[in-house]
Amino acid sequence: MPKRVDHEVRRRQIGEALLRIASARGLQSATMREVAAEAGVSLRLVQYYFHTKEELLLTALAYLGERLSARVENRIRAHGPVSPRSVVYGTLTAILPIDAESLELTRAYTGYYTLALTDSDLASRHGATYPDKVERLIATQLRTAQEAGQIEPTIDPQATAAGLLALTNGLGSSVLGGQRDGQAALAVLTYHLDRLFGHEATKSAP
Amino acid sequence: MPKRVDHEVRRRQIGEALLRIASARGLQSATMREVAAEAGVSLRLVQYYFHTKEELLLTALAYLGERLSARVENRIRAHGPVSPRSVVYGTLTAILPIDAESLELTRAYTGYYTLALTDSDLASRHGATYPDKVERLIATQLRTAQEAGQIEPTIDPQATAAGLLALTNGLGSSVLGGQRDGQAALAVLTYHLDRLFGHEATKSAP
DNA sequence: CCGTTCATGATACGTCTGTATCAGAAACGG
């Protein structure tokens, strides 16, 4: 039986093509024909690997989630010694659109986010637990930092974690909207982290 | 000359119908036919008052901006004595989706925001100066509060203002996404304002 | 009452969409 190609590889190629279109021209421009052209395959093949568009949309969303998670983990590992501050910094800067990859990811994510606001099918068929996970991760790190005496004991870790994540998301929106560039957003985020942790600590991070 | 109706009134009725659809079912559901049905008029009349859909979209966006500005001003005036803290609090809570009106406004705004990310026509034909205005307003208030000794002299008003606005926008996104309700978001915002200003001041605000 | 304005109705056109169906070509394992 001549099974030349891995179906999962083809599906991922097509799914990534959709994400590129969603990032560059918006999710409403990601039609079956456009995705086929972007992936360099025929429309017929897209229908071959994804029987319906909803399946393609959901699969690409799963790929997007995987890439986001992988980026967060990579950024955490890349920021040297594993301290609460570096974990929080790595996590939040992974979400912030400061380079080409995070720009593509956040732009595509915004499209899905807006679609999920009105298409309840997408929201129900997709676990929206991602932001909650990140928020809990940060809250845990803040508690650890508090026990280690690295941040003020009077702060509320839960409220602060929610605030930091919301701050980062809001900064990301302003970057996508063209209100400021990624470096300016990173400066604002760094400023707030500096006020939370010691002022001199963040400067040593790359 | 029998000029029975005010054209501006009719245009506003139709434009508001589009905003209701954009908020409830998304901007992609706001077709000419749907808008006509929502406004209770014929499709022909929508074409009569708006020669093209882009004109309708831009006009409704202008109405949305007016309603947002009016809401901010009303909230500022409603929060009693005009202090920097009450102005900042009123401004930010006007943006936060905590009641029916702000929910509709922020939901419609999100649709336009996402559309503007990819349709450069909309972005160019519309002054995106709104967030900048709000940020400058808050920064000014923070400077005033700093001169009056109401907040710490070591904080950066500009970075703090950008952070507060981004925080509020991020909290709003989490409310729309169903991650938390409006009251929880308001609690997080109040917590951060309490840490910025005196802890006992915000409690007196309604 | 008469003419202008406001408004409706039915209908149509061209385009794009997701989806489906035909046939057929290219590649590779046995």
Place this chain on the structure above:
DNA sequence: CCGTTTCTGATACAGACGTATCATGAACGG
């Protein structure tokens, strides 16, 4: 070489979209 798998091509269909064009009715100022 043969058969299965992978992939393409052309084409079609029904529906929705923005837009346009007909005719026609209702209301009100002069």
